[in-house]
Amino acid sequence: xxxxVQSGAEVKKPGASVKVSCKVSGYTLTELSMxxxxxxxxxxxxxxGGFDPEDGETIYAQKFQGRVTMTEDTSTDTAYMxxxxxxxEDTAVYYCATGAGYAFDIWGQGTMVTxxx
Amino acid sequence: DIQMTQSPSSLSASVGDRVTIxxxxxxxxSNYLNWYQQKPGKAxxxxxxxxxxxxxxxxxxxxxxGSGTDxxxxxxxxxxxxxxxxxxxxxxxxxxxxxxxxxxxxx
Numbered sequence: 650x651x652x653x654v655q656s657g658a659e660v661k662k663p664g665a666s667v668k669v670s671c672k673v674s675g676y677t678l679t680e681l682s683m684x685x686x687x688x689x690x691x692x693x694x695x696x697x698g699g700f701d702p703e704d705g706e707t708i709y710a711q712k713f714q715g716r717v718t719m720t721e722d723t724s725t726d727t728a729y730m731x732x733x734x735x736x737x738e739d740t741a742v743y744y745c746a747t748g749a750g751y752a753f754d755i756w757g758q759g760t761m762v763t764x765x766x
Numbered sequence: 767d768i769q770m771t772q773s774p775s776s777l778s779a780s781v782g783d784r785v786t787i788x789x790x791x792x793x794x795x796s797n798y799l800n801w802y803q804q805k806p807g808k809a810x811x812x813x814x815x816x817x818x819x820x821x822x823x824x825x826x827x828x829x830x831x832g833s834g835t836d837x838x839x840x841x842x843x844x845x846x847x848x849x850x851x852x853x854x855x856x857x858x859x860x861x862x863x864x865x866x867x868x869x870x871x872x873x
Contacts, residue, residue, distance in 0.1 A: 684862070686810075694802075694810065694853055696862040708860045711767065744809055751857035752800040754821060756809035 651675045653745050653757035660763045666733040669760045671745030673726040683728040684753060685719060687741040697730070697743075735764045768792050768858050772865030778873045785841040787868045789854035794834050798857040801830055801839045803850045804867075810853065814839065846872060 656670040673681065684699025698709035698719055707719050718731045728745055743760045746753035769792040779785050789799065801814040812821045814830035817837060827842045841848055849872055854865040 686864075693867045694804075694855070694864040696855075696864060699862075701860055710861065746809075748812065750815065751798050751862070752812055752815040752855070753802075753810070754812040754815075756811075759809055 651681070651747065651755045653747065653755060655743075655745060655757040655760045658761040658763070660765065661735050663736055663764055663766055665735050665764075666731060667735060667762050668729055668731040669743050669745075669762070671728040671730075671757050673728070676726075678721055678723050678726040678728060681747045683719070683721065684746050685717075685730045686744045686746055686753070688744070688759075689738070689741040692741075695741075732762075735762075737764050740764045767861055768795060768856060768863055770854055770856055770863050770865040772854050772868060774868060775866060776869045776871070778871045779844050780873045781844055781846060783844045785844050785848075785870065787839045787852055787854075789832075789837045789839070789856075789865050791835045791837075791856055791858075793858075795856045795858045797833045799830075799832065799837045800855045801828075802853045802855060803848075804853065805850045813852075844870075844872075 652674045654672045659667050661667050682700040682702050685697040687695050697713050701708050720729045740763050745757040748754040771790045797817040799817045802810040803813050804810040813824050813828050818830045829840045831838050851867045851869045853867050856863050
């Protein structure tokens with residue numbers, strides 16, 4: 650059974666970068682297509698990007714193009730999401746998520762990222 | 767990009783009621799539509815995938831229907847544990863979009 654365990658909460662200053670990790674257990678990372686979704690306080694879910702297995706590339710939501718980088722370390726089965734040039738509006742819970750097809754049936758527990766001066 | 771219009775944004779119903787939430791896509795997405803339940807402080811949970819398929823372990827009172835641009839999510843008999851926010855989510859052309867969410871409360 651797949652489990653996703655994320656890194657702990659972060660507090661960052663505006664303009665800084667944050668890197669959130671997502672450790673996979675029960676499967677290897679190469680068997681999964683990992684995606685990242687965020688949720689600002691009191692707001693809805695927002696897809697940031699993820700791996701497209703059909704062409705073997707990571708795709709990003711247009712909103713985050715140029716500011717987000719998603720990487721994987723297959724030696725440790727850990728996925729990473731790095732967001733740069735942070736601003737207060739980036740304060741949110743960040744989730745990694747995966748699943749078969751185009752649905753996300755496995756989610757990490759979430760990582761709270763707070764951007765504050 | 768495809769826009770998803772989910773309605774209503776909030777809903778109050780009584781235990782045992784039939785509850786319906788709709789999601790409309792700005793263009794044809796075939797059946798690439800999923801439904802999630804999210805309780806406060808928790809990650810979302812997949813309930814329905816590919817518009818009408820019940821995820822394993824999800825109670826049969828939950829159902830989904832639709833294709834193309836118009837989709838419906840139904841709880842046939844509302845239970846107290848169904849209090850949550852529900853989201854639709856679509857996939858099209860390498861992009862995923864969530865609906866705005868429907869907050870469901872007990873009357």
